[in-house]
Amino acid sequence: MGHPIYVLDSNVFIEAYRRYYAFDIAPKFWESLIHFANIGIIESIDRVKLELEKGKIKPDGTTDDLAAWAENNFKNAFQNTSGADVIRAYSRIIAWVTNNSQFTNAAKLEFANESDGWLIAYALAKNRIIVTHEVLKSDVKNKVPIPNVCLPFKIRYIDTFVMLREIGVHFS
Numbered sequence: 828m829g830h831p832i833y834v835l836d837s838n839v840f841i842e843a844y845r846r847y848y849a850f851d852i853a854p855k856f857w858e859s860l861i862h863f864a865n866i867g868i869i870e871s872i873d874r875v876k877l878e879l880e881k882g883k884i885k886p887d888g889t890t891d892d893l894a895a896w897a898e899n900n901f902k903n904a905f906q907n908t909s910g911a912d913v914i915r916a917y918s919r920i921i922a923w924v925t926n927n928s929q930f931t932n933a934a935k936l937e938f939a940n941e942s943d944g945w946l947i948a949y950a951l952a953k954n955r956i957i958v959t960h961e962v963l964k965s966d967v968k969n970k971v972p973i974p975n976v977c978l979p980f981k982i983r984y985i986d987t988f989v990m991l992r993e994i995g996v997h998f999s
Contacts, residue, residue, distance in 0.1 A: 917945060919980075946959075
């Protein structure tokens with residue numbers, strides 16, 4: 828059996844870029860993402876790439892550095908979500924969210940319009956581990972957190988730091 832494959836949520840890229848692993852502070856983090864994507868251990872999905880691109884145009888009309896990095900360095904790691912297996916899984920995910928009385932209708936609509944449902948569906952269909960900064964919130968109503976949906980579908984989810992430890996990344 829090969830190494831598990833990790834599928835990254837948009838917040839993994841965004842939080843790192845904006846806060847603790849900015850390109851100028853931790854270039855080795857970004858190099859490690861590229862390396863592990865190239866050997867098939869890390870990936871993300873097409874809809875996460877769209878989120879990174881959406882609304883990231885600077886006032887001068889150029890693309891922000893994260894969107895440009897994704898396009899120039901991680902492009903081949905964004906997997907397509909249009910396969911029949913992912914669409915079937917997405918239908919199951921959306922049905923579960925829709926029928927769950929815990930969440931408000933606004934939260935359900937937001938979930939359906941973001942990449943999160945597709946990320947979970949991809950992980951379910953392809954047996955991937957989701958990497959996200961979202962945490963399980965058993966009493967939340969106004970948002971549908973990724974971990975809340977992963978739990979009933981038995982999808983493993985972890986944060987960036989657990990993933991880095993599991994794949995053996997050491998910055999020096």
